[in-house]
Amino acid sequence: MAVPVTAPASQVRPVSARHFVKLKLRVMGNNFRGQGWRVALFLVGSLIGLWFAVGAFFGLAAPGLAGDDRYALLVAAFAGGLTVLGWLLLPLVFFGVDETLDPARFALLPLSRRTLVTGLFAAALVSVPTVAVLLALSGLVVTAGVFGGWSAALVSAVGVVCGLLLCVAGARAVTGAFASMLRSRRVRDLAAVLLAVLAASLGPLQLAGVAAIQDTDWDRLTGVASVIGWTPLGAPWTVGIDVAQGRAWAAPVKLLITLVTIVALLAWWSRSLESAMVGAASAGPTRARPGVTGGVVAQLFPRAVGRLRRDRFGALVSREARYWWRDARRRANLITIAVVGLFVPVMVNFGGQGFTIDSDQGFSAAGDSSPVLVSLSMLFVGLLAAVTLANQFGFDGSAYAANVVAGVPGRLELRARITAFSLYVLPMLAVVAVVIALVIGEPTWIGFMAGALVATYGAGLAVNSFVSVLGAYSLPETSNPFAMNSGAGVVKGMLTLLAMAATGALAAPMVLAAALLGDTWLWLGLPLGVAYGVGAALLGAYLAGDVLDRRQPELLALVTPRR
Amino acid sequence: MTGEHPALALRGLAKSFDGKVAVAGVDLDVPAGSFYGLLGPNGAGKTTTLSMAVGLLRPDAGGAWVLGHDVWADPVTAKQLLGVMPDGVRLFDRLSGAELLAYHGLLRGMDPAVVDQRAAELLDVLALADAGRTLVVDYSAGMKKKIGLACALLHGPRVLVLDEPFEAVDPVSAALIRDILKRYVAGGGTVVFSSHVMEVVQRLCSHVAILAGGTIKRVGTLEQVRGDRSLEDVFVEVVGGRTATGEELAWLSR
Ligand SMILES: Nc1ncnc2c1ncn2[C@@H]1O[C@H](COP(=O)(O)OP(=O)(O)OP(=O)(O)O)[C@@H](O)[C@H]1O
Ligand SMILES: [Mg+2]
Numbered sequence: 001m002a003v004p005v006t007a008p009a010s011q012v013r014p015v016s017a018r019h020f021v022k023l024k025l026r027v028m029g030n031n032f033r034g035q036g037w038r039v040a041l042f043l044v045g046s047l048i049g050l051w052f053a054v055g056a057f058f059g060l061a062a063p064g065l066a067g068d069d070r071y072a073l074l075v076a077a078f079a080g081g082l083t084v085l086g087w088l089l090l091p092l093v094f095f096g097v098d099e100t101l102d103p104a105r106f107a108l109l110p111l112s113r114r115t116l117v118t119g120l121f122a123a124a125l126v127s128v129p130t131v132a133v134l135l136a137l138s139g140l141v142v143t144a145g146v147f148g149g150w151s152a153a154l155v156s157a158v159g160v161v162c163g164l165l166l167c168v169a170g171a172r173a174v175t176g177a178f179a180s181m182l183r184s185r186r187v188r189d190l191a192a193v194l195l196a197v198l199a200a201s202l203g204p205l206q207l208a209g210v211a212a213i214q215d216t217d218w219d220r221l222t223g224v225a226s227v228i229g230w231t232p233l234g235a236p237w238t239v240g241i242d243v244a245q246g247r248a249w250a251a252p253v254k255l256l257i258t259l260v261t262i263v264a265l266l267a268w269w270s271r272s273l274e275s276a277m278v279g280a281a282s283a284g285p286t287r288a289r290p291g292v293t294g295g296v297v298a299q300l301f302p303r304a305v306g307r308l309r310r311d312r313f314g315a316l317v318s319r320e321a322r323y324w325w326r327d328a329r330r331r332a333n334l335i336t337i338a339v340v341g342l343f344v345p346v347m348v349n350f351g352g353q354g355f356t357i358d359s360d361q362g363f364s365a366a367g368d369s370s371p372v373l374v375s376l377s378m379l380f381v382g383l384l385a386a387v388t389l390a391n392q393f394g395f396d397g398s399a400y401a402a403n404v405v406a407g408v409p410g411r412l413e414l415r416a417r418i419t420a421f422s423l424y425v426l427p428m429l430a431v432v433a434v435v436i437a438l439v440i441g442e443p444t445w446i447g448f449m450a451g452a453l454v455a456t457y458g459a460g461l462a463v464n465s466f467v468s469v470l471g472a473y474s475l476p477e478t479s480n481p482f483a484m485n486s487g488a489g490v491v492k493g494m495l496t497l498l499a500m501a502a503t504g505a506l507a508a509p510m511v512l513a514a515a516l517l518g519d520t521w522l523w524l525g526l527p528l529g530v531a532y533g534v535g536a537a538l539l540g541a542y543l544a545g546d547v548l549d550r551r552q553p554e555l556l557a558l559v560t561p562r563r
Numbered sequence: 564m565t566g567e568h569p570a571l572a573l574r575g576l577a578k579s580f581d582g583k584v585a586v587a588g589v590d591l592d593v594p595a596g597s598f599y600g601l602l603g604p605n606g607a608g609k610t611t612t613l614s615m616a617v618g619l620l621r622p623d624a625g626g627a628w629v630l631g632h633d634v635w636a637d638p639v640t641a642k643q644l645l646g647v648m649p650d651g652v653r654l655f656d657r658l659s660g661a662e663l664l665a666y667h668g669l670l671r672g673m674d675p676a677v678v679d680q681r682a683a684e685l686l687d688v689l690a691l692a693d694a695g696r697t698l699v700v701d702y703s704a705g706m707k708k709k710i711g712l713a714c715a716l717l718h719g720p721r722v723l724v725l726d727e728p729f730e731a732v733d734p735v736s737a738a739l740i741r742d743i744l745k746r747y748v749a750g751g752g753t754v755v756f757s758s759h760v761m762e763v764v765q766r767l768c769s770h771v772a773i774l775a776g777g778t779i780k781r782v783g784t785l786e787q788v789r790g791d792r793s794l795e796d797v798f799v800e801v802v803g804g805r806t807a808t809g810e811e812l813a814w815l816s817r
Binding site: 033295296297298299300310311312314315316318319322323326327396397398399401402403404405406407408552553554556557560 | 581617618619620621638639642643645647649651652653654655656657658659661662664665666667668669670671672675676678679680682683686696698714
């Protein structure tokens with residue numbers, strides 16, 4: 001009659017990592033079911049990945065194939081270290097992590113944390129990027145084998161596999177930690193600052209790298225490489241070459257360093273996993289703001305748009321403006337624009353000022369910045385800002401149904417979304433233009449730089465209005481702002497590339513003008529650029545709005561997550 | 564106009580997902596001023612039907628008319644007359660309840676002063692005013708239902724389409740919602756809602772339709788459908804339910 005509270009545990013079969021891997025493969029397969037275009041995109045993406053992997057493989061095997069063991073350590077340490085850094089930082093800034101298996105779904109299952117972490121870790125290893133990186137870095141095994149024979153090759157292979165584990169564990173730990181930080185309101189601004197600092201440190205690193213390359217003192221570089229080889233960044237990748245060059249004693253020590261790091265990262269990840277599992281999609285408790293003044297309409301409108309008319313357009317803009325700040329996923333995108341928007345132009349243009357260590361060296365592409373170079377970097381920033389809207393309806397998910405039910409006209413919808421996003425982005429772009437112009441010491445260039453920025457941004461908005469209406473995809477409803485569906489990852493990449501290419505083509509006249517018009521462009525750039533950008537954005541919203549009117553229910557179906 | 568046209572007319576609505584038929588040709592006339600209950604087992608196609616009726620999901624075949632206006636050919640007019648609370652759809656839940664109401668009101672082209680006044684009343688009546696500036700995402704499931712209902716009611720639609728409005732709400736709120744809906748119908752409005760709660764349907768509805776396997780099995784006034792039996796008996800008979808014999812699931816009672 002009464003069900004015993006403690007059920008006998010005798011028939012409980014242990015859950016192993018294998019189950020998680022199988023589950024992930026099954027979920028991926030089901031995502032593809034009946035969607036031929038997804039399969040096709042996935043295949044194309046995988047092929048592109050493989051293509052690059054094969055190229056990198058030969059690059060890394062080059063020292064071995066050329067029989068020149070001077071560079072072997074150098075290549076292993078630097079390429080390996082960059083790979084690890086890339087795995088740590090790129091998911092934060094660009095790609096997100098594949099969360100086909102959402103940890104929150106396991107919250108109710110009686111699984112120990114250890115089982116869960118190893119299982120999810122094993123599942124995370126099953127992905128196209130890991131296969132591609134494994135293939136690419138196997139080039140190191142070839143090099144080690146050439147110089148040190150079978151034993152070195154074997155050690156190197158072990159090292160490469162460990163290195164890959166390190167990369168995956170690192171990516172999970174870092175995104176997990178940031179996600180849980182972004183979730184809680186209290187520290188979300190701190191998280192933004194941290195992320196900014198992290199990305200900012202990439203700039204000096206790159207400059208140091210450029211300086212180091214220009215400084216063709218190979219011995220010193222090799223010194224740097226051997227130091228890197230003793231950090232977790234380079235340890236797993238250099239063991240093979242160590243054995244080959246007669247430092248066999250180093251191999252076990254370095255492997256130990258790697259293993260300890262992996263375990264530490266997994267432990268870190270496991271801590272943030274817990275918060276991911278219990279924390280719902282909520283953005284945390286709201287600050288209680290008593291003393292609500294005015295009616296509900298006054299509450300909806302943020303102060304920045306307080307002067308907007310209280311009508312449909314105003315409501316749409318206000319809601320979007322609030323969402324860009326309140327939705328962790330959108331906020332992460334804004335932070336990315338701010339950080340990358342400042343540092344990429346600095347990196348591209350900085351060469352001329354004070355960092356020229358050896359001006360007769362070959363690395364003069366980053367030499368003195370020119371109007372063309374500056375315009376190109378501005379083009380990149382504008383592109384990046386606009387492409388954030390490529391899946392703007394995906395951010396809304398099924399909530400977009402409210403607008404469908406209310407029958408919001410497509411043109412109004414797109415114009416309002418562009419306006420709200422621009423409330424954040426245009427000030428950022430202005431800051432970028434001013435800061436970069438001052439940093440490169442050409443304050444007179446501010447005008448045409450801002451012109452190029454606005455023109456590209458506007459053209460990008462036009463392109464991405466279409467992309468967002470035609471190529472929307474659903475985002476997983478998890479609490480992790482970096483999460484992606486595995487199927488969508490490739491789709492997202494392809495769409496982003498397409499949109500960026502189209503925008504670049506549309507904005508190319510700005511670069512051409514900077515190259516051809518000379519001094520006239522200094523004062524003509526701003527008005528023309530702004531006119532071009534605003535015109536393009538309005539035209540884009542006008543034309544894409546028409547398409548949206550005909551596709552509202554289809555769009556809603558695309559962005560509704562399948563549960 | 565109201566006299567000639569049914570409040571909601573569905574003709575031959577059909578939809579299949581990846582070759583699997585969800586709704587197989589539904590015809591329905593909802594008379595103006597009626598309180599219409601849509602019943603059916605899980606997966607019968609209620610949500611799919613209602614979504615197609617209000618313009619959220621494009622049907623494979625058939626059409627829907629709201630007071631004579633084609634939802635798919637003339638969506639602007641038709642949607643103006645409709646108030647909708649869909650099921651399984653998120654709200655813009657990163658807004659507070661008040662902000663959400665203001666958003667919906669303005670989106671419907673209402674005068675801001677009217678929005679202010681009605682929203683304050685609705686929040687008050689539905690006991691949501693205490694939530695203050697809590698974001699809707701942090702509301703309980705029942706509170707979400709209530710704010711969704713408030714959004715659907717705000718612009719004073721002629722026809723209300725509600726998908727499972729009584730799911731997850733507590734008895735007090737349910738009684739409140741029933742009263743609101745009754746007053747709305749008494750004032751000339753039309754309500755169509757889906758529900759699994761027979762008792763509520765029996766108490767409220769003037770008309771009932773039972774949907775199963777994507778087709779309408781029974782339709783008519785409550786009396787016609789029910790006859791002299793209870794609605795639950797009719798429902799179980801139509802749907803072909805089974806009762807547990809006690810043989811299976813023996814492990815449950817250990
Ligand atoms: N987006 C979709 N993709 C594929 N199949 C779907 C989709 N939506 C609904 N279905 C299928 O259509 C059928 C009808 O679903 P629907 O949601 O309309 O049922 P319902 O009557 O609302 O059920 P419930 O009482 O559980 O809410 C189900 O078999 C369901 O699996
Ligand atoms: Mg339903």
